[in-house]
Amino acid sequence: MPLRIGYVREHFSSPLLQFAKADEGRTITLVECPSGTGQLISRLTKDEIDVAIALTxxxxxxxANGSQAYKLxxxxxxxxxxxxxxxxxxxKYEKISDLKDTTIGIxxxxxxxxxxxxxxxxxxGWPSESMKFQVNNDIRGLINSVNDGxxxxxxxxxxxxxxWLDSGEVRFIGSVPTPWPSWLVAAQPSADAEALKEFLTTLSNYVRAFDSADSRATKNVEFIKSAFGYGEEDIKAWMKTVGYxxxxxxxxxxxxxxxxxVLEKAGVVKSPEGGFSVDNFVEPKVVKLT
Structure with a gap:
């Protein structure tokens, strides 16, 4: 039975899409999760997917907050x-500091x-407990919420x-890069370890091919333009920033x-007595910690 791979259909997923096209459903089936990592985690929890390619x-x-639904x-x-x-x-918001004590869309x-x-x-320097959020499900809901106030x-x-910036529907008032590598792979604990290793070994081949200097200079731009409709200048700018x-x-x-x-300092997680054990976050039958 093919592994059910949850993913977000974005330019980052290009090597996965190339893998899936060649695979033709023999070993993997892609399950699109347009709302992002929150939806991916929810589907892992509900046994709707076996694997999630999601944000770190x-x-x-x-x-860290106790989920047993998956391991890295x-x-x-x-x-x-x-x-x-x-x-x-x-x-009225012009810069990040203007957002203090307001409601952020998620x-x-x-x-x-x-x-x-x-x-x-x-x-x-904002206290985490003072931050307010409104759930808007997807990019369209998020855009509507900032425009209706x-x-x-x-x-x-x-x-x-x-x-949406280029079309004039929204404005960018700043940016915040992640202080960590951006995407990891998680799987249900019940997923077959050998099937996972086979999937990740093959995915590595597509990732290395996509990440090669030759592909970056030639076919990657055309693939992303065809798959996602992005402009060539934006694709080339993104290719300069991404590594696999x-x-x-x-x-x-x-x-x-x-x-x-970082997450502990930001108030997202709370360290247990004695601190976190990195080993508890991974499935050792599949992944190697380096």
Whole structure:
């Protein structure tokens, strides 16, 4: 039975889409989760997917806060994610500091849009307990909320949101890069370890091919333009910022430890007595901690 792979259909997922097209449903089936990592985690919990390719911070904070629904099994994107801070086209907010004590739009509780809002607040010196959120499900709901004034701003990946900036529907008032590599792979504890290793080994081949200098200079731009409709200049600008791991079956220990450290300072997670054990976050039958 093919592994059910939950993912967000964004330019970052290009190597996965290339894998799935060649695979033709033999070993994997893609399950699109347009609302992002909060939806991916929810579907893992409900046994609607076996694997999630999702944002580092919500995956780690979910386990830190007690979730038993999944473990980390691999890496996907090795570079930070640049989150745009997005406000309405006619809103009064001009910079991040203007957002203090306002309501921030998020896609779901526990999503990257929420954890990064806490990180933004931490950087600004705002108490985490004072932050207010409104759930708006997806990018369309988030855009509507900043334009009807029910929220002040929301956070979403820069290049994914840029078409709405270019059309004049929203304004960018700042950006907050993640202090960690942006995407990891998680799986249900019941998922077959050998099938997961086979999936991640093959995914590594597609990731390395996509990440190669030759592909970056030639076919990647055309693939992303065809799959997502982004402009060539935006694609080339994004390609200069993104890097992938050489082996998706490895996670550096410091990625987990340093992410936990920032999330704890931001008030997203609370360290247990004696501190967190990195080993508790991964499935050792699948992934290697480096």
């Amino acid at each position: 911070d919500p995956l780690i904070s979910g386990i 099994v691999g890496s996907f994107v090795a570079t930070p994610l640049n989150w745009a801070v997005v406000s309405g086209k006619d809103s 896609s779901r509780i526990g999503s990257g849009s929420q954890t990064m809002a806490y990180v933004m607040g931490f950087q600004q 029910t929220t002040s701003a929301f956070m979403w990946e820069w290049f994914t949101t840029k078409p 791991p050489q082996d998706c079956l490895e996670i550096p220990k410091n990625v987990i430890a340093e992410t936990l450290s």
